[in-house]
Amino acid sequence: MDRALKARLESRFADVLQGDVRQRHDQTEIRIAAGSVSDVLRALHDEPELRFVVLADLAGVDTGREMQVTYHLWSETTRDWLRVIVEGLSRDDPRIPSATFLWQGAEWMEREAYDMFGIIFEGNRDLRRIYMPPDYTSFPLRKDFYLADDAARSPGAGVRHMERTHDPADAGPAPLRTGTGT
Amino acid sequence: MATTASVPPGTHRSTDDPNVLIDDEYALYEPIPPYPPRTERELEFYTPGDGQLYLNMGPQHPSTHGVLRVVLKLDGERVIDIDPVLGYLHRGVEKLCENADYHQTISQVDPLEYVSSLFMEWAPVMAYEKLLDVEVPRRAEYIRVLAGELNRIASHALFMGWLALDLGGLTPILYSFIERDEIVEMLAALTGQRMLFNYFRIGGVNGDLNHDFLSRLGDWMSRAVNQIEANLGLLNENEIFVRRARGLGVMDSETALRYLWTGPNLRATGLPFDVRRAHPYSVYPELEFDIPTRSEGDSLARYLLRVEEIKQSLRIIDQCLEQMPDGPIMAKLPRLLRPRPGRAWAAVEAPRGLFGVYAISDGSDQPFRMRIHDPSFIHLQSMAHLLPGHLLADTMAIMASLDPVMGGVDK
Amino acid sequence: MTDDLGRRDPRREDVTGGLGVGTRDVTALPGDRSGNEPGALVVGTGTAVAEPLVVRNDLWLPVDPAAYGGGRPAEITHLAELEHDERQRRDDARWSGLLEVIPTKADYVIDLLRANSLWPLLSGLACCAIEMMSFATSKNDIDRWGAFPFRASPRQADVLIVAGTLTTKMAGPLLRLWEQMPEPKWCVAMGDCTCSGGRYKRSYSTVEGIDRIMPVDVYVPGCPPRPEGLIFGMMKLQQLVKDRRGHWPERAIGPTVPADV
Helix, strand or coil, X not given: CCHHHHHHHHHHCCCCCCCCCEEECCEEEXXXXXXXXXXXXXXXXXXXXXXXXXXXXXXXXXXXXXXXXXXXXXXXXXXXXEEEEEEEECCCCCEEECCCCCCCCHHHHHHHHHHHHCCEEECCCCCCCCCCCCCCCCCCCCCCCCCCCCHHHXXXXXXXXXXXXXXXXXXXXXXXXXXXXX | CCXXXXXXXXXXXXXXXXXXXXXXXXXXXXXXXXXXXXXXXXXXXXXXXXXXXXXXXXXXXXXXXXXXXXEEEEECCEEEEEEEECCCCCCCHHHHHHCCCHHHHHHHHCCXXXXXXXXXXXXXXXXXXXXXXXXXXXXXXXXXXXXXXXXXXXXXXXXXXXXXXXXXCCCHHHHHHHHHHHHHHHHHHHXXXXXXXXXXXXXXXXXXXXXXXXXXXXXXXXXXXHHHHHHHHHHHCCHHHHHHHCCCCXXXXXXXXXXXXXXXXXXXXXXXXXXXXXXXXXXXXXXXXXCCCCCCCCHHHHHHHHHHHHHHHHHHHHHHHXXXXXXXXXXXXXXXXXXXXXXXXXXXXXXXEEEEEEXXXXXXXXXXXXXXXXXXXXXXXXXXXXXXXXXXXXXXXXXXXXXXXXXXXXX | CECCCCCECHHHCCCCCCCCCCCCCCCCCCCCCCCCCCCCCCCCCCCCCCCCCCCCCCCCCCCCXXXXXXXXXXXXXXXXXXXXXXXXXXXXXXXXXXXXCCCCHHHHHHHHHHHCCCCEECCECCCHHHHHHHHHCCCCCHHHHCCCXXXXXXXXXXXXXXXXXXXXXXXXXXXXXHHHCCCXXXXXXXXXXXXXXXXXXXXXXXXXXXXXXXXXXXXXXXXCCCHHHHHHHXXXXXXXXXXXXXXXXXXXXXXXCCCCC
């Protein structure tokens, strides 16, 4: 836990941070909105006392209510990993600026986030499906994507704890998905 | 498929000959591209220049990296551009992990990079331990490091065999597999399985060191260095291999950072970035080892670097055996794990690079999101930067020197 | 001849030199029946004789109606009481003529040649491919069985060893590979993922077993199966080839699982 890092981040990004800078174990977490992604990432990458030059991960997350994109960054100036959570993306039309202007290697990770969640990365020159076939219409990792024969939604579900999904409202039988995506 | 460029007069094309029956269905079967290009990059790639052709190295090809499809845009023998197509091994591991217990996800992530399974288990286990605030006993940590470094040696030995196989040499892979079989039998004595070990547990490891494992390990260590030197001498001193691999697929460190390279590939370009030193985890701070680095950035450097890493791994194994503490091998945890809601990220230095897992817990007994970051995925992306300009025969060699494993690429 | 639990070891009788060549198939399990029932699912291992399925051969009829037994169905040599009997397999490899063709000694030798030089196609998809490579290299050497050349081209291969998870995206190319292989060809499903879907049975993008798309001759379970296990599977395949029990020449069996499961 690097307290100095927390102080630096709070002083530098005071206007764009949403909520506190949280720290746990060896991770520091900041939350921002989609509009400030480009500025924050560029500042984190370029500024000499931040120098977060390694993007370790770019992940999409579907929290059920909203979508988020999470970046994990490493810098030689601090002992912690920095986690940047971009929250507030709507589930109907999630759009966020792309990080490929800083790291070319983020292109495929954004393609994967698009393929799995449907998040549109504006500025990515190659935003198409990467894992699923190109004519696939659903986004598999969304929380409302269930398989037709998912045991968790069968009438016998709930007998064992492993057969329940996270949302207790979805305990009923699932309608057969016809392949129309969200 | 030939372009619609102008055909010199007097040429008789088979499509013009009424006596030749052309099966039109083959043209419809899978044209390149299979659908109209939609993105900028697709448009740029699928617009052929004069005299350029598209060659499909389909999902099944003799290189042993698994199922990767690469569409090459060729001008004669020279590669102009490439478009890799992934997803032929996408098994939906992240979705399956969301519907499984924390303990079950450990066996689910094994087949990601199946040649280095223990590292695939290590990262999620570390992430869950951060979520649960569990402290792992020191003996378990040392056993993890020991088994992990053995797996690293096996993986690098296999890399050497594959690289030689893709360059045309059929013998070194036999020697690789002799090495790998010995190490893997050792790990089978320790973990019970030859390949997808399922050995690490949240809070420790599954079984303690036993006599079978230790006797095999001792026997192997006594001749390991000489055996590895002899095997690698097949390639190090082979003029054909050296002259082919030198200068192949050169990457400089700035571009490598921009392409998010990690692991031995990045260290071969000159940057000494190793997760074990950059962000130490487990008991690596107590172990003494060097981080080999090379500055050339070509395939030969990537190969020689992994050779050095094998030697450093042997050094680490020696220290682990000397410093192995006594104690329990697993922390006391309840059977049904329900961590507090939170997020955790953990990254380890897998033989291919930085392997990270981002786990989100919502308080229930299944992870809410289990995001897996795989190094081979990132390295394959930079093929579009490395391959153009090389000849067709070098494409697979460059890919082999990047050491991708399609299980991890496709998840 | 009995071990300490008083069981008789059925493999100890009449084992001749080579494996599978001779009177007894050492790779056979007690429930196996070598036979000529291509379309019948063998349910149960009772000793009662099942009613044989006789499929009339309408594809080819001899000119002389009295030839080849005069149109009577040939005697079924596959009866349970003959199973442990010498009469089951004769030197000229006569087998019950569901197709009313009597193979000659040359066919027997050709089957032996085919069995001992099965050339696999390199179709390693995932983790099982590593064990397949391990089964091809020094320590467990499939070259001893003549299967060293892993052909890269399906046109030159005999066996398709599907090693690794089959995804929906890969199903098309894999089926095309299978169709490109010329007959005689056999298929080995290696690993749990190809037998039944394995650990990815509930996934959205995998095919639950390759027998949904192609006929399989030998299933080798395991995750991954040990190289010794795959060797056992190949030996079983060799026995199938010699017995003509595989899916060739009686093809188009279809998947063994109904499509709506």
